[in-house]
Amino acid sequence: MEDLFGLGEDDDGSDGPPSSSRASRRGPLAVRMRPRSLDEIVGQQHLLGPGSPLRQLAAGAAGGTSVTGPSSVILWGPPGTGKTTLAHVIARGQGRKFVELSAITAGVKDVRRVMDEALTARDLHRTTTVLFLDEIHRFTKAQQDALLPGVENRWVVLVAATTENPSFSVVSPLLSRSLLLTLKPLTDGDIRGLVERAVTDPRGLGGAVVLADDAAEHLVRLAGGDARRALTALEAAAAVALGEPGEGPGGDGAPTADDGAAAERGPVTVELRHTEKAVDAHAVRYDRAGDMHYDVISAFIKSIRGSDVDAALHYLARMVEAGEDPRFIARRLIISASEDIGMADPTALQTAVAAAQAVQLIGMPEGRIVLAEAVVHLATAPKSNAAYKGINAAIADVRAGRGTGIPPHLRDAHYAGAERLGHGKGYTYSHDAPHSVAPQQYPPDDLVGKDYYTPTANGAEREIAARVAKLRGIIRGT
Numbered sequence: 001m002e003d004l005f006g007l008g009e010d011d012d013g014s015d016g017p018p019s020s021s022r023a024s025r026r027g028p029l030a031v032r033m034r035p036r037s038l039d040e041i042v043g044q045q046h047l048l049g050p051g052s053p054l055r056q057l058a059a060g061a062a063g064g065t066s067v068t069g070p071s072s073v074i075l076w077g078p079p080g081t082g083k084t085t086l087a088h089v090i091a092r093g094q095g096r097k098f099v100e101l102s103a104i105t106a107g108v109k110d111v112r113r114v115m116d117e118a119l120t121a122r123d124l125h126r127t128t129t130v131l132f133l134d135e136i137h138r139f140t141k142a143q144q145d146a147l148l149p150g151v152e153n154r155w156v157v158l159v160a161a162t163t164e165n166p167s168f169s170v171v172s173p174l175l176s177r178s179l180l181l182t183l184k185p186l187t188d189g190d191i192r193g194l195v196e197r198a199v200t201d202p203r204g205l206g207g208a209v210v211l212a213d214d215a216a217e218h219l220v221r222l223a224g225g226d227a228r229r230a231l232t233a234l235e236a237a238a239a240v241a242l243g244e245p246g247e248g249p250g251g252d253g254a255p256t257a258d259d260g261a262a263a264e265r266g267p268v269t270v271e272l273r274h275t276e277k278a279v280d281a282h283a284v285r286y287d288r289a290g291d292m293h294y295d296v297i298s299a300f301i302k303s304i305r306g307s308d309v310d311a312a313l314h315y316l317a318r319m320v321e322a323g324e325d326p327r328f329i330a331r332r333l334i335i336s337a338s339e340d341i342g343m344a345d346p347t348a349l350q351t352a353v354a355a356a357q358a359v360q361l362i363g364m365p366e367g368r369i370v371l372a373e374a375v376v377h378l379a380t381a382p383k384s385n386a387a388y389k390g391i392n393a394a395i396a397d398v399r400a401g402r403g404t405g406i407p408p409h410l411r412d413a414h415y416a417g418a419e420r421l422g423h424g425k426g427y428t429y430s431h432d433a434p435h436s437v438a439p440q441q442y443p444p445d446d447l448v449g450k451d452y453y454t455p456t457a458n459g460a461e462r463e464i465a466a467r468v469a470k471l472r473g474i475i476r477g478t
Helices: 053-062 081-093 108-125 141-152 174-175 188-200 215-221 227-243 260-265 272-279 291-305 309-321 328-345 347-362 366-380 387-399 463-475
Strands: 072-076 094-104 128-134 156-164 181-182 208-213 268-270
Touching: 072 081, 072 174, 072 387, 081 094, 081 156, 094 108, 094 208, 108 128, 108 141, 108 156, 108 268, 141 156, 141 174, 174 215, 188 215, 188 227, 208 215, 208 227, 215 227, 215 272, 215 291, 227 272, 268 463, 272 328, 291 309, 291 366, 309 328, 328 347, 328 366, 328 463, 347 366, 366 387
Parallel strands: 072 156, 072 181, 094 128, 128 156, 208 268
Antiparallel strands: none
């Protein structure tokens, strides 16, 4: 299948309606519903405001490359968020042609050939080449370097797409000559609107079906913010519904606007069971704004706390399959690492933070692997809530008014008049004492001898407990 919203065989690049050929009406739903202008694009409104770089690029389609606007953009975002779509929209109109290269198949010679042809097209035919590079993070340094002359001299309008952070995957010279635009994941509302439009739009299913609410919700969850995935699943579900006895058109798949038989019998309802059968995925009962959301995350954290790694992975899978925001899951793992594991395994927090950063960097679905690794680490780690209990006990004393004042020898002695007030007098610099631990009073007078941190005998805290006892003995002089 062509990439989502790519120019099809029937699309000559004009702003008019697509060809009425039978082939075009029988093309994949994702292709038939491709946007033909920036106004039809779902989501990414933060990049599509009046006067934005993308608006400038698209507006220049009728008259070549602007001498003031951008000539190279790098689109960074998750799959299915419109990177290819934007490239094709920019390429529409007179005076432009679209060329696509993929790092998987293209070499340096291919890049140089495109640049030479683009220069010829510009000079001889006054045609601007829009070069779309998919997965630019897979391009070698040599391939990326070969792009520089064409970008710098405006032989091409370069639109590069990547799902990985360009700061780590694109060479500095190309990055400095390009405008980096970050695409956001499509929201549930974006996907729902796209699906509903595809059901009624003559280019889509043309009203031959209606979509039940629970079926629509299932499709939205399955999409995971990926527009292409949503439309593909919708088309498959519609085909299942129309293919049932007494319902199907007897044709070759999902309907289009010219299916007269479908119009005569009325629309067929696509139900939840149709979507489940079409994509071979059971509908997960999960409401991100309701009780199930809180119940599953509660069971997830309690399974980690209880060291049941298998149950923890089960609840992680339920959240992932239901389309839960992976950043939410990662944040809860960070809290769990500090609250339930703490100093019993200090590396647990490092793993949780690294997982959160990795999920942000690579997105889903690969992010599930990172989350799973963090879950396994946390669930199998020794547990201690000593740090958690310690800060709660300290806060309770502060709220109760305990801990008044600060010992004079600990107060700031660097400003004028501090010495006259006795600030810093008698302070022992810790590094001047044996083992860099000096016996002196640190807490306020009414909290001397108060223990907030009580290490457990679990994991690394077993050694920490012995160390804390020795430190307290030296500091307190006991």
